[in-house]
Amino acid sequence: MKDQSIEFRAGAGQPVPIVMPHSTQPSTSNSRIELYTQEAMVNWLGPVQLGRTGLQTAVATTIGAFADPREVLAMLNPRDSNPPIQVAADGDVWIDYLADTGDGWDSTYSMALCVSQDVKLPELTLPRGDVLLLGGDQVYPTPARSGYRTRFLDPFRAAFPAPVPKVRPAQQEQSVPQPGAPWIVATPGNHDWYDGLRGFSQLFCEQKPIGGWETRQRTSYYVLQLANGWWIWGLDLQLESLIDRQQKQYFEEMRTRLQPGDRVILCTPEPSWVDEAERLAREDKALSSIETQTPRFRSLREIEQLLGDHLAVVLAGDSHHYARYQPKAGSQAPQRITCGGGGAFLHGTHQLPDPPEPINVGGTRQRYELAGVYPDKKTSEQLRNRAWRLPTHNLPFCGMLAILYLLFDWMIQSASKIPHPARGNRSLMEVLSDFEVSIPNIREVWRQLFLVLAHSPSSVMFAVTIVLGCAVLSAAGVKRTRKLAYGVGTVHGLLHLGLAIGLLWLMGRVNIHYLQFEVENLLQVLLFLVGTLLLGGSLGGLLFGSWMVMGNTLWGLHREVVFSSQRIADHKCFLRMHFKGDQLTIYPLKLEKVCRRWSVATGVAKLAKVQRTWRLRATPESTGPRFVPATGELELRLIEPPIEIRRARTTP
Known part of the structure; x- marks a missing residue:
């Protein structure tokens, strides 16, 4: 049977189906047994889960205040041995941004498929990202008890699996070299911190592959250096504490490497600027003080002041929707984008401040307006109103x-x-x-x-x-x-x-x-x-x-x-960014309906299924994802027109 490539078609018009791959039949004796668990979405109102969530939050916050694992990582990786990660020197780079993954299988695996393949719009094709940026909360509700394996690793390794070697390696865990393999780089969110960052560090900071992706970072924060003066900084702002000294010193040194005209995309765990705008709206202006700012916004503010005019875009997850705040005309400020649609339950957008109160960064009052949102506020209210049907889904x-x-x-x-x-x-x-x-x-x-x-x-x-x-x-x-x-x-x-x-x-x-x-x-x-x-x-x-x-x-x-309480799996989103020359183009993409019925891909043998866990046999000829939509369709579209940002100026 002839091979076919996966085509994700998206656009502002009619949805276009995806053609899923058909691999040739196995022709080699070597094979690999793979286990994948298709977890259901977390029941946040479940009696046991309510208790666990409260306890884990309290323990993680308390312990994090006294023992900071970022200090250990910093000692093991001095600044001299933790240089910026160099990305594609030819000046034409595609990078994806995906946040809040690892909840239910259907939503997480659907999004993992999206970022592992090209996206075809009616007028152009968006190639698969050379780097996948994970914006935080890679696993829900906690990394404990194999949380990363079943809720994050399984869907991502199944969507973009590592190749099976034709010759059985001497060590079973030995990976197969992949020239030109894409990278995966992650920022920890609050749920990643619930085990003291131990699972996160083992997964992302030890240069071990994740399926077909390779990891490169050494600490929970990082710097990517692209060609033509573009940089990406990833922050780790923990739970409720300020930025640690070692991390701040690291970014202060990275600041010295910036040249005039360089621009930086900043990845932060949560859109704390929204919290700050709401704080300013409810507090007495005469009593407003930096002491009442949330620790995360205070830390973000320090890094933004450090960057100054170099800052072009601030990206965040944590809120499970898409929202873009652009500076009002005449205001010098970065674009601020929340994009937390990587697989977790949906958050509403109808209560987002529009316009938000001006925020102060570096002595400058930044004035914003809500330029793009998904789902739209009317849809958000309609989804909110369905919560009365609690007995039917909880x-x-x-x-x-x-x-x-x-x-x-x-x-x-x-x-x-x-x-x-x-x-x-x-x-x-x-x-x-x-x-x-x-x-x-x-x-x-x-x-x-x-x-x-x-x-x-x-x-x-x-x-x-x-x-x-x-x-x-x-x-x-x-x-x-x-x-x-x-x-x-x-x-x-x-x-x-x-x-x-x-x-x-x-x-x-x-x-x-x-x-x-x-x-x-x-x-x-x-x-x-x-x-x-x-x-x-x-x-x-x-x-x-x-x-x-x-x-x-x-x-x-x-x-x-x-x-x-509704565990809405639909209305997912991610960003595909194109860095070329002096221009950055951001394509905000949405998946309105995730797939809920999966079939084992052709060329992969199903050995057994016990409850939600599949046991498959893959061979060197088993290329492409391990599961495909039973309907053969996924529908990707643009949320709003592409956002263009130049090194010299920002185009709304």
């Missing part, structure tokens, strides 16, 4: 809510077994069974509940925990109107308590009043358990999802969770 979280309702009802019903004259020495469920389920009776139901709570400290503590949990969740990430956020969250928690007592009321009315069961009857208890779990999970999920939508719409709350 059963574990809804199950947790149902169990909380059941435990609360169990506690107050048990406490009500203590005789009380106000209830006629009956239990709460028996008393509630006498009331019709109607609005006028709600007041009496709450009165009966308070009578029980007054004699049950454990029930009170449980109720307070639920209310405080909702209040803290509502205020998470909120830096403005925190009192309002806590108040809104408190009301949310009270509604969940109301739903729990409402379920007890409904079950008592049905089981005791209509079905005439005794409260201690085993069948009644079974019906109560089943009914509370089913109704509690469904109604609780609807309440939680609807409240998130309302809180975000009215007060701007739940920015993160209203999207992370």
Whole structure:
């Protein structure tokens, strides 16, 4: 069978299908067994994951404040042995920028396919990048427990695999030399720091190949030197600490190598300029101070001041969307681009500041306007509004809510077994069974509940925990109107308590009043358990999802969770940049729909599949990706017209 090349077609017009490769049948005895695990997207609202995320964040932040592994890397790689990485001296270089990978297989592998191949637009072809820049958060939720292997390495090695040698090497792990192989260079994000940067350093800083890509950096920060006066600087700004001394000294030395007219593209872990603009918008201008800036923006500001007029573009991930802020006419400032669509769940764009407050860098007030965004704000709001359907896509979280309702009802019903004259020495469920389920009776139901709570400290503590949990969740990430956020969250928690007592009321009315069961009857208890779990999970999920939508719409709350709870895999993006002579052209590309059904590529033998893990056999003739879309199509398009930047000036 004749070989075919992979063609990714994209453009502003109609989508064009991709023709996937067909390799010849194996003709050699040497082969390689490959394992690939197709992980599902992280369930950020999963009960276990909620606890892990909070614990890992706290531990990583605390330990990082006392033990900084960047200092160890700096000692092992002195500045004299860590020179700029020289890239393609002919002056015509293609470089990709991809950030926030390593969540679910479908989205991450789809994007890995995109950056591993040429892109064909209607009017021109964009060759595969000579260098792939990873902008941070290469793995979710944490590098621990083989996180890098299954969520990052597997999709990237499957999309662009290393060749199988025709002759079996003496050592199994020995790589096959690849003349002209592309490079991969990475910036660590906050999730890469959750193991103290250990996994990141082993993966990217030891010159080991990643599939068909080669690694070149020696530390978590780097400098790439291109021809014609172009440079790329990658920063490591850790979690909540300022830039370390060794890294700052490294970039100060790199600054001395810049010539007049040289331009620098700066890669930073997060778009901290957005946080800074929002801080300026909410704080009293008379009290504004550098002391209230976030550590990451303060560190970024130091590097930007160091670069001065050499700075041309600032790139960042962390926010899982595309947003380009360009300087307003007459303002001297770099382009600022967020492009975090490498595979993680989608973040909204409808709350991005437009225009943002001017920020101060080096004594200059930089004024910006939002020039390009993906998905657009209307689409972002529509996606946000789908969060009310929480029970349809997050059963574990809804199950947790149902169990909380059941435990609360169990506690107050048990406490009500203590005789009380106000209830006629009956239990709460028996008393509630006498009331019709109607609005006028709600007041009496709450009165009966308070009578029980007054004699049950454990029930009170449980109720307070639920209310405080909702209040803290509502205020998470909120830096403005925190009192309002806590108040809104408190009301949310009270509604969940109301739903729990409402379920007890409904079950008592049905089981005791209509079905005439005794409260201690085993069948009644079974019906109560089943009914509370089913109704509690469904109604609780609807309440939680609807409240998130309302809180975000009215007060701007739940920015993160209203999207992370949905785990939206679509609306991915990356940048393909072309450096030629004095001009840099940035092509922002989007993939609106990721592939969700995969087939093993021709020429690769499927040996077994156990749950989500595939076992394949590859031979020297097995070229191209290991999995192909079952439909044979992926659709790439331009987000906005190409952005052109010259060494002398910036063209919006």
